[in-house]
Amino acid sequence: MGTAAHPESWQRLLDQAGPPPAPPLHLASTSTSPSTSPSPSTSTGGGDLHHTPKPWNDAAGAAHSLRTDTDTARSGLITAHSGIDGIDTGAAGLLSVAALKTVLTSWEERLAAVRDECGSLEPKLREVARTMGGTDHAVRSSIAGYADPVPADEKGR
Template structure:
């Protein structure tokens, strides 16, 4: 990268940086509609669907666990293992409820990200459309 256009001290610094990198542009700003940066709502919506499924499955599992332990007190008077079993059941019910609630909270947030990013991409593309292909100047240079 040697050129006589720069003083020697500047040229040494430029040589240290390596070859120039290609310019960085937004995909939506590229005149041909191309570019490297692309947004799609699919991953966000897929994650929201997974959160919904996990919420439903966790709620079902919690219900099944609770039902399976129904009637544990009958005929088990005096067994210390019943007390321990009830403590474990309560702990699992709380954990499953926390997962269910977190997934229920997460799903709409993930869907909102997909919507917001899509509208932001559109707004950015619209706002810079005139810069990508500016109108030619009139013959007088105005």
């Protein structure tokens, strides 16, 4: 990162202050606060960051419900507007019928788009839940040896 140009008076003050202190490092897998972090060799892990598939599966369930409800609403809207042409009611040729048909078509398209988007989203959300669960397991397995290292033999190997 390059240095920013400051007026001379500010630059003198910045030079006097020295570089900013480095932020404390803290592993998400440790349960201690940064100010009391043990050395890496004494850390027992544990952590406070946990993954659960429940929010992802809940979101997938909501997408499924919204898809179903949207499709039901779209079907109901179409049914409610059957006969809108006015032939049976004597309203043929009225401008309001043409406007109503335009609005109906617009809502049909919107509801179909929501239905399709929710249908596409549900399996993706379920896949995230599965993938993250697998990743959590793989990471846990890969670092297990570091948490409890194998003791060296008599010759230090």
